[in-house]
Amino acid sequence: MDLFLCAAxxxxxxxxxxxxxxxxxxxxxxxxxxxxxxxxxxxLEPVMFxxxxxxxxxxxxxxxxxxxxxxxxxxxxxxxxxxxxxxxQDRDIFLCALASGIGFSIxxxxxxxxxxxxxxxxxxxxxxxxxxxxxxxxxxxIVIAGHFDRRAFPSLxxxxxxxxxTIHAIYNTLGSSFFGLxxxxxxxxxxxxxxxxxLLCYHIELPSLFRSHAGA
Numbered sequence: 001m002d003l004f005l006c007a008a009x010x011x012x013x014x015x016x017x018x019x020x021x022x023x024x025x026x027x028x029x030x031x032x033x034x035x036x037x038x039x040x041x042x043x044l045e046p047v048m049f050x051x052x053x054x055x056x057x058x059x060x061x062x063x064x065x066x067x068x069x070x071x072x073x074x075x076x077x078x079x080x081x082x083x084x085x086x087x088x089q090d091r092d093i094f095l096c097a098l099a100s101g102i103g104f105s106i107x108x109x110x111x112x113x114x115x116x117x118x119x120x121x122x123x124x125x126x127x128x129x130x131x132x133x134x135x136x137x138x139x140x141x142i143v144i145a146g147h148f149d150r151r152a153f154p155s156l157x158x159x160x161x162x163x164x165x166t167i168h169a170i171y172n173t174l175g176s177s178f179f180g181l182x183x184x185x186x187x188x189x190x191x192x193x194x195x196x197x198x199l200l201c202y203h204i205e206l207p208s209l210f211r212s213h214a215g216a
Contacts, residue, residue, distance in 0.1 A: 008120040009109055012102040012128030015195075030077070030096040034103020034131075037073035041104075042111070045069055059176060067134075067168035071161060074100050074131065075138040079157065082142045093146075094202060097139025101131035122188065129191030130171050134164040136198050167194070 016031070017023060048069065049061045056064070078097055105128040112123060141160025145153045171190065174183035 005115065005117060005120065008117060008124050009106060011121065011124040012105050012109075012132070015128055015132060016099060016102050026092065027095060027099045030099035031103035031106075033077055034074060034100040034105070035107050037070075037076070037100065038104050038107035038111075041070055041073055059178075063169050063172045063176065066172060067165040070104065070131075071134060071138065071164050071168060074104050074135040075161070075164075078139055078142055082145070082153070082157075091202065093142050094136060094139045097142075098132045098136040098198075101133070101135030102128055104135075105131040126188050126191055129195050130168065130187075133191060133194040133198055134168045137164040137167070140198070140201060 013031075016027070045066060048065050049058060052061045052065060075097060078093060078100070082093075105124070108127055108131070109120060109124045112120060114120065138157070138160050141157055141163075144160070145156040148156060171187055173179070174190070175187045176183065179186070
């Protein structure tokens with residue numbers, strides 16, 4: 001049973017290997033950053049939830065505050081590197097973002113207050129894809145922004161960050177008690193759909209569509 005539990009916790013690494021096709025030092029470092037990012041989130045979120053009450057109910061705070069805090073910390077190193085003009089390949093930016101999100105999901109699954117294998121497997125599968133994809137969206141935004149004038153960078157990153165937060169919030173809402181079993185089932189399918197959309201974007205190199213616009 002312990003072996004199966006370890007496999008369930010580490011399931012997100014399988015998605016990373018499938019998506020990237022290789023694991024090197026850079027991507028491992030971003031997985032480690034995902035581990036680290038979970039620490040301030042773990043301590044900040046309860047404080048922010050408490051500060052938001054009684055204006056915002058606890059369930060609503062989980063839906064609205066958690067996505068903002070978590071997406072910010074997951075993508076923080078990539079945003080900082082982009083702000084300081086660090087030269088990186090488009091695909092590396094995208095994949096590093098995915099690795100950071102998956103690293104974060106591993107810690108989140110590890111903090112679950114249960115040893116039920118089915119619950120852990122379900123959570124590990126679903127949240128690994130969700131956290132990886134939402135952070136991947138921000139990474140993709142950085143890639144797109146790199147093909148525009150630098151003055152457009154803040155607005156583009158804010159737009160993609162907002163999109164990632166919105167998707168994360170929808171995921172949290174569906175997984176809450178408001179939608180019951182139907183919401184949980186959708187939460188299992190929705191991240192898979194998002195994963196394949198990002199996989200398509202990754203392989204057809206959509207940023208090339210913006211190069212002519214950036215040079216105009």
